[in-house]
Amino acid sequence: MKKNQRHTPLFDAILDFVAQAPAPFFIPSHKMGRGIDPRWLDFAGENIFKMDLSEVRGLDDLHRPSGPIAEAQALAADAWGADRSFFLVNGTSAGIIAAICSVVSEGQKIIVPRNAHKSVVFGLIISGAVPVYISAEVHAEKGLVGGVSKEKLDALYAANADAKGVFAVSPSYHGVCGDTRGLIDVTHARGGVFIADEAHGNHAYFHEKLAPGALALGADCACQSLHKMSGSLTQSSVLHIRGDRLDAGRLEANLRMTQSTSPSYLLLASLDLARSRMATQGRGMLDRLIRMSDAARRELAALPGIEAPGEDLIGEAAIAGYDPIRLVVSARRLGMDGYELCRILREAYNIEIEFGDHFYGICVMGLGTVQEDVDRLLFAMRDISERYRGRRAPLTPAGALPPAPPMAMTPRAAHFAERTRVPVREAEGRICAQMLVPYPPGIPVVCPGELITRDIRAFLDEQIEKGRHLHGLEEGNGIAVVRE
Ligand SMILES: Cc1ncc(COP(=O)(O)O)c(C=O)c1O
Structure with a gap:
């Protein structure tokens, strides 16, 4: 500078x-x-x-x-x-x-x-x-x-x-x-x-x-x-x-x-x-945040049933680092998914976090975060760890995703094509006009313009049967496909 x-x-x-x-x-x-x-x-x-x-x-x-x-x-x-x-x-x-x-x-x-x-x-x-x-x-x-x-x-x-x-x-x-x-x-x-x-x-x-x-x-x-x-x-x-x-x-x-x-x-x-x-005060502000979040992550990771990944991620799955001021927490070992964690934090502790997915709750710290906020989160997670310990079966990792399907047309062509909605059971062989994203891991199984293969359909059926969250497949709404 x-x-x-x-x-x-x-x-x-x-x-x-x-x-x-x-x-x-x-x-x-x-x-x-x-x-x-x-x-x-x-x-x-x-x-x-x-x-x-x-x-x-x-x-x-x-x-x-x-x-x-x-x-x-x-x-x-x-x-x-x-x-x-x-x-x-x-x-x-x-x-x-x-x-x-x-x-x-x-x-x-x-x-x-x-x-x-x-x-x-x-x-x-x-x-x-x-x-x-x-x-x-x-x-x-x-x-x-x-x-x-x-x-x-x-x-x-x-x-x-x-x-x-x-x-x-x-x-x-x-x-x-x-x-x-x-x-x-x-x-x-x-x-x-x-x-x-x-x-x-x-x-x-x-x-x-x-x-x-x-x-x-x-x-x-x-x-x-x-x-x-x-x-x-x-x-x-x-x-x-x-x-x-x-x-x-x-x-x-x-x-x-x-x-x-x-x-x-x-x-x-x-x-x-x-x-x-x-530019002028960032280093000092971030220093305070990093110290606060490092201490919080250590405390969270030590709670029975709670995970707070950080340093332990590096070196696996092409991961070279992590952002320390984002507390990513999971109570999946207590049988609680990220959606429920999000809801319980909101309803029982008046803590509003950024996002919850199948496994994780994402707690985004930022320049305005104060120790009192972090203490409230730690209190809540300690309480959750105690209350839910041993009561439910841990959540299991999601199975592998099906192979990415072939692209039948560009996303542009699929987006502007005439479309219709079909139930999942009728979607095989159709060209998808939208994205379908299971959480976890948050990677689309199908993107606009791609063919809904037999593997994809079987995967979607399984997701629905297990009640897993799938962005883009709202209940009873079907899948947007290109009109034939
Ligand atoms: C990875 C990623 N890229 C881009 C965006 C878009 O950013 P914005 O909300 O500033 O448009 C988001 C928003 O959540 C994001 O998560």
């Missing part, structure tokens, strides 16, 4: 504008808070609404920045070690779609992990690209998706030498980090562009104990939800690029397409401030 990271050009420009108290004949219609519902004004205070502005004098234009937004983006690039950064007001999802559309177009190949976020499928649909799916490794005993093996990536790239690039996620929603350096090296050796999904990993750049960020390892592009891990407002994210493998002009054109023409200045200001805070 070479720039003065205390500087917050966009936030300052907004305060300057507000201080001038102009007669507001510009959009939005609430006119700097005067037209807001009084109950909200009462609760939130007027200043926040005064900052809800548009491209007025001195506040620049996100789609053609040359003033404080350009400066704020340059400071973000400096903080994360990128060449250029782009503020995102439609979340990382908008960045991922734009990045994919900047690397591939209709009929071109891109290698993507099968367990990628759904915005990747949207990127495939919009670009018309042909996905070459790569499976992440699965940690069978822990029931967790690990990383992608670089050897597998190399072999797949060799068989698809015309692929334009690779998309990879690290850390995952469950805080698992892959061998990003290895994957970048393979991609570049094959002449491809590497796009990193760091929706959950943007804080990693500010503390040496965290697995290094993808840009520091040579990624061409990183999409980061600062709202998830770096303290900005929900929906605000950043996309960074390095080098010239990804065409910046094409990216800008795609961002214009995926982003609102009325970007929220509240979101933009929050990015400016979050960047400054992370």
Whole structure:
């Protein structure tokens, strides 16, 4: 970092504008808070609404920045070690779609992990690209998706030498980090562009104990939800690029397409401030969090029937690291799945966690987490461990997934084809128009455009019979398939 990271050009420009108290004949219609519902004004205070502005004098234009937004983006690039950064007001999802559309177009190949976020499928649909799916490794005993093996990536790239690039996620929603350096090296050796999904990993750049960020390892592009891990407002994210493998002009054109023409200045200001805070105080804040979470993880892992994976994951299933400030806990040995754990924590202890799946509850710590929150979680987990011990049979790991089915048409063709819904028993042989994702492990068994094979149908039948959770197959709703 070479720039003065205390500087917050966009936030300052907004305060300057507000201080001038102009007669507001510009959009939005609430006119700097005067037209807001009084109950909200009462609760939130007027200043926040005064900052809800548009491209007025001195506040620049996100789609053609040359003033404080350009400066704020340059400071973000400096903080994360990128060449250029782009503020995102439609979340990382908008960045991922734009990045994919900047690397591939209709009929071109891109290698993507099968367990990628759904915005990747949207990127495939919009670009018309042909996905070459790569499976992440699965940690069978822990029931967790690990990383992608670089050897597998190399072999797949060799068989698809015309692929334009690779998309990879690290850390995952469950805080698992892959061998990003290895994957970048393979991609570049094959002449491809590497796009990193760091929706959950943007804080990693500010503390040496965290697995290094993808840009520091040579990624061409990183999409980061600062709202998830770096303290900005929900929906605000950043996309960074390095080098010239990804065409910046094409990216800008795609961002214009995926982003609102009325970007929220509240979101933009929050990015400016979050960047400054992370760059100037991030190390200290993360240090406190890492110490707190390490101690909590040790205590959780020592509770009978409770698991809290961390260091023990590394080296298995292409896992190179984990995010310590994400407490991933399981009470499966007490016979309790992550959904129930989530519900009990909410109803009996007033603790709201991020997510529960078949095995795990994901407790996301962040810049605002205090020891008292962690103590409440520890108290609850101690209590759960005592109350449920020896009462139920442990949950068993899910069986292996069926082989990935053949692709009959691209995700784009399947998405835009006429569709109908059929019950699972009638789905065999049909082309799927949606994703079906069992948890665990959170890897789709079928993606849009793929054929529902006999293996897939048998797997779906078994999931339904065992009452396992399958995203995309809501009760009685059937499967969306391409109309024949
Ligand atoms: C792995 C991953 N990538 C991308 C996204 C999309 O991020 P956003 O919510 O900022 O659009 C998410 C959101 O949960 C995610 O988990």
